[in-house]
Amino acid sequence: MREVVHPGGKHGATLILGIGELTTNAPGTPGATDDDPTGVVHDAAVLLDGDRVAWTGPERDAADGVEEALGRAPDRTVDAGNRAVIPGFVDSHTHLVFAGDRAAEFEARMAGRPYAAGGIAGTVAATRAASDAELLAGLRRLVGEALAQGTTTLEVKSGYGLTVVDEVRSVRLAREMTDEVTFLGAHVVPPEFEGRPDEYVDLVCGEMLAACAPHARWVDVFCETGAFSLAQARRVLLAGASAGLGVRVHANQLGPGEGVRLAVELGAASVDHCTYLSDDDVAALAGSWAGGGPGTVATLLPGVEFSTRQPYPDARRLLDAGAVVALASDCNPGSSYTSSMPLCVALAVREMGMTVAEAVWAATAGGARALRRADVGSLAPGARADLVVLDAPSRVHLAYRPGVPLAARVYRAGREVAHSSAR
Amino acid sequence: MREVVHPGGKHGATLILGIGELTTNAPGTPGATDDDPTGVVHDAAVLLDGDRVAWTGPERDAADGVEEALGRAPDRTVDAGNRAVIPGFVDSHTHLVFAGDRAAEFEARMAGRPYAAGGIAGTVAATRAASDAELLAGLRRLVGEALAQGTTTLEVKSGYGLTVVDEVRSVRLAREMTDEVTFLGAHVVPPEFEGRPDEYVDLVCGEMLAACAPHARWVDVFCETGAFSLAQARRVLLAGASAGLGVRVHANQLGPGEGVRLAVELGAASVDHCTYLSDDDVAALAGSWAGGGPGTVATLLPGVEFSTRQPYPDARRLLDAGAVVALASDCNPGSSYTSSMPLCVALAVREMGMTVAEAVWAATAGGARALRRADVGSLAPGARADLVVLDAPSRVHLAYRPGVPLAARVYRAGREVAHSSAR
Numbered sequence: 001m002r003e004v005v006h007p008g009g010k011h012g013a014t015l016i017l018g019i020g021e022l023t024t025n026a027p028g029t030p031g032a033t034d035d036d037p038t039g040v041v042h043d044a045a046v047l048l049d050g051d052r053v054a055w056t057g058p059e060r061d062a063a064d065g066v067e068e069a070l071g072r073a074p075d076r077t078v079d080a081g082n083r084a085v086i087p088g089f090v091d092s093h094t095h096l097v098f099a100g101d102r103a104a105e106f107e108a109r110m111a112g113r114p115y116a117a118g119g120i121a122g123t124v125a126a127t128r129a130a131s132d133a134e135l136l137a138g139l140r141r142l143v144g145e146a147l148a149q150g151t152t153t154l155e156v157k158s159g160y161g162l163t164v165v166d167e168v169r170s171v172r173l174a175r176e177m178t179d180e181v182t183f184l185g186a187h188v189v190p191p192e193f194e195g196r197p198d199e200y201v202d203l204v205c206g207e208m209l210a211a212c213a214p215h216a217r218w219v220d221v222f223c224e225t226g227a228f229s230l231a232q233a234r235r236v237l238l239a240g241a242s243a244g245l246g247v248r249v250h251a252n253q254l255g256p257g258e259g260v261r262l263a264v265e266l267g268a269a270s271v272d273h274c275t276y277l278s279d280d281d282v283a284a285l286a287g288s289w290a291g292g293g294p295g296t297v298a299t300l301l302p303g304v305e306f307s308t309r310q311p312y313p314d315a316r317r318l319l320d321a322g323a324v325v326a327l328a329s330d331c332n333p334g335s336s337y338t339s340s341m342p343l344c345v346a347l348a349v350r351e352m353g354m355t356v357a358e359a360v361w362a363a364t365a366g367g368a369r370a371l372r373r374a375d376v377g378s379l380a381p382g383a384r385a386d387l388v389v390l391d392a393p394s395r396v397h398l399a400y401r402p403g404v405p406l407a408a409r410v411y412r413a414g415r416e417v418a419h420s421s422a423r
Numbered sequence: 424m425r426e427v428v429h430p431g432g433k434h435g436a437t438l439i440l441g442i443g444e445l446t447t448n449a450p451g452t453p454g455a456t457d458d459d460p461t462g463v464v465h466d467a468a469v470l471l472d473g474d475r476v477a478w479t480g481p482e483r484d485a486a487d488g489v490e491e492a493l494g495r496a497p498d499r500t501v502d503a504g505n506r507a508v509i510p511g512f513v514d515s516h517t518h519l520v521f522a523g524d525r526a527a528e529f530e531a532r533m534a535g536r537p538y539a540a541g542g543i544a545g546t547v548a549a550t551r552a553a554s555d556a557e558l559l560a561g562l563r564r565l566v567g568e569a570l571a572q573g574t575t576t577l578e579v580k581s582g583y584g585l586t587v588v589d590e591v592r593s594v595r596l597a598r599e600m601t602d603e604v605t606f607l608g609a610h611v612v613p614p615e616f617e618g619r620p621d622e623y624v625d626l627v628c629g630e631m632l633a634a635c636a637p638h639a640r641w642v643d644v645f646c647e648t649g650a651f652s653l654a655q656a657r658r659v660l661l662a663g664a665s666a667g668l669g670v671r672v673h674a675n676q677l678g679p680g681e682g683v684r685l686a687v688e689l690g691a692a693s694v695d696h697c698t699y700l701s702d703d704d705v706a707a708l709a710g711s712w713a714g715g716g717p718g719t720v721a722t723l724l725p726g727v728e729f730s731t732r733q734p735y736p737d738a739r740r741l742l743d744a745g746a747v748v749a750l751a752s753d754c755n756p757g758s759s760y761t762s763s764m765p766l767c768v769a770l771a772v773r774e775m776g777m778t779v780a781e782a783v784w785a786a787t788a789g790g791a792r793a794l795r796r797a798d799v800g801s802l803a804p805g806a807r808a809d810l811v812v813l814d815a816p817s818r819v820h821l822a823y824r825p826g827v828p829l830a831a832r833v834y835r836a837g838r839e840v841a842h843s844s845a846r
Contacts, residue, residue: 101820104819107819107823110779145814149828338824338826342826350533355533391568397526400526400529402726402761402766402826403726403765404763
């Protein structure tokens with residue numbers, strides 16, 4: 001890839017030319033066909049001005065586009081060398097504030113061996129014992145790792161503290177790295193409340209929520225047998241909503257349940273996992289978008305099924321019913337310790353019945369819908385200038401070349417933040 | 424990771440300290456337990472002298488080890504920061520000399536759509552039409568991509584030329600990048616010989632072999648219904664052996680067949696795919712090592728099954744019978760366009776019944792066995808100094824963190840050849 005900094009130009013506007021295949025997720029983009037929700041333009045260019053996209057379209061129209069959008073020459077021109085460009089990944093579901101790992105538990109699970117010390121409790125104990133600096137170092141490392149793979153927007157949940165003090169510091173530390181912070185005090189019932197889940201829910205909805213809400217944008221609850229009941233989940237979500245937080249839900253991961261319908265009923269932005277769905281669940285998810293939205297996104301997390309050998313969720317069924325699907329990593333040390341959105345795309349195509357176009361949309365625009373964000377997940381003019389130059393001529397390579405690091409360059413808010421050194 | 428270059432030291436000897444978990448694949452290594460074929464040492468150190476491993480063992484013994492092995496201070500000390508170190512991956516099966524890609528065919532296959540122009544013929548046509556420079560550029564790109572992921576030894580096959588001229592230039596170009604070049608003129612019957620496979624085999628065994636053998640170490644044949652029959656495969660392999668080439672075979676990929684037993688009968692170093700095996704096949708593979716070896720390695724290629732939705736081979740059955748198993752990428756534009764050995768490890772653990780230790784051994788020492796190489800695949804003193812520093816405390820993370828680029832530093836023949844910039 002060649003890059004020319006124009007002499008005398010101020011830093012600020014970058015024109016990326018020579019894009020073999022540009023995914024905009026903006027169907028009205030010049031050069032894209034009307035019936036393509038991913039708004040693909042071939043032989044395309046993108047103009048970034050400051051932290052925003054200023055213009056996108058066919059390269060042959062770039063001179064006019066730049067003149068109209070900028071009124072002057074760009075400060076910098078990058079030739080993408082016929083590579084593909086996609087919007088930065090929007091990973092709407094991660095749990096990155098924790099200490100320790102659970103490699104031994106993973107290894108035992110894969111080998112079919114029992115592992116007595118397994119489960120979230122180990123991570124909770126390690127997280128409580130860690131210093132702020134240790135937690136922040138781990139968080140920074142994983143955010144950087146995700147960014148290098150093309151993830152430019154990342155939600156981070158609390159949920160391994162499970163005391164007022166430890167949940168507050170979890171959301172506070174997460175807030176240092178992202179705007180998309182979720183209070184998940186109701187992740188599991190901690191050991192010290194064993195057998196007294198309603199008392200723990202009292203704490204979550206009372207003092208813990210009050211302390212965490214100022215640092216968070218979202219409230220979440222794990223509504224599942226073995227975690228929190230429908231009634232408990234409803235209490236947590238309503239309390240969070242009263243505190244001004246948006247609603248999201250973990251549900252229907254390990255078996256059927258009423259969590260998905262609760263999420264739709266409460267107008268949640270997203271319900272995550274969705275592995276075991278009834279026809280009513282699917283209809284409710286699709287129906288939530290019937291009035292034009294915003295409805296409840298079904299966020300699928302295939303890294304979990306890969307790492308636990310559970311059956312994959314049926315994305316095709318959701319899409320065919322008209323539901324809106326997002327893909328996210330669920331990066332966490334227990335059930336899915338991957339930060340790789342490209343792997344999620346590959347698994348969605350291999351295992352979940354999605355086309356490449358649907359999977360890439362779900363991992364970018366879908367994640368943005370799940371976070372109710374209009375400024376990320378697309379490359380329409382005015383969007384935040386978040387994009388990934390792939391070391392490939394087409395986005396298809398994200399599924400066609402599984403495991404291969406394909407993010408050649410990553411831009412976030414107009415600034416290049418990662419650059420593959422091996423290419 | 425901290426690195427100190429000692430003032431006045433000559434370049435040449437590097438001591439890597441602070442290795443949290445060192446996989447040597449050398450069971451006698453000081454600090455390793457006798458019953459562990461992967462020779463793991465915790466809190467370990469490795470001394471590299473020139474292009475060779477000079478010493479490995481517990482870090483607490485490093486001063487004595489360096490004194491004994493080197494007789495002076497090392498020129499450079501690297502602190503691995505408690506990361507895991509493994510031998511460089513040995514990818515014993517790739518097809519990297521080709522032009523074009525088959526992304527559209529892959530996309531159609533995943534969507535269950537027919538794709539008339541699919542198959543190897545398209546790659547053959549594109550390869551024949553490409554210039555040497557184009558083929559070499561593609562080869563270099565993929566070898567570099569593999570190296571950045573930790574692959575320090577790589578076999579490359581011909582097989583997309585299928586004329587004397589195009590096969591010769593394929594092996595000649597491959598030879599510019601690796602010692603492990605395989606002549607695979609008998610990949611498929613080319614279009615111009617349709618209906619006359621024996622005449623094509625005459626060409627392969629005659630003029631084509633004579634022209635290619637000087638550039639190759641191995642001969643290979645695709646023994647499968649739709650490719651070459653048992654009798655044709657035998658002819659090709661015997662002709663290759665007469666020309667001084669070692670024998671390897673593609674077999675039992677798409678259905679049961681006699682290819683595996685032919686490979687064992689002829690003393691092949693490896694038989695690759697092994698998806699459909701009879702009890703006799705498994706017994707033959709295990710039996711080939713009964714006399715102390717070297718026998719025939721069963722090389723499994725899970726990238727193929729991932730990318731074609733075929734059933735995965737049963738590694739557990741082979742291992743339990745006493746066969747020697749390798750993992751390789753089969754990197755090629757048709758059935759497995761991944762260069763990622765870490766993904767192969769993750770798939771072997773998720774899908775094929777291997778433990779992490781078995782999978783890492785198979786991707787390193789197993790590949791070395793499949794290439795009959797004693798100098799790579801382990802970190803015993805005297806081995807080539809090929810190793811990967813993982814951005815993880817344990818090799819388990821290769822499966823536990825699927826899709827995440829974990830190669831923090833890669834050394835080949837004692838020289839650092841890749842360094843993750845994102846960490």
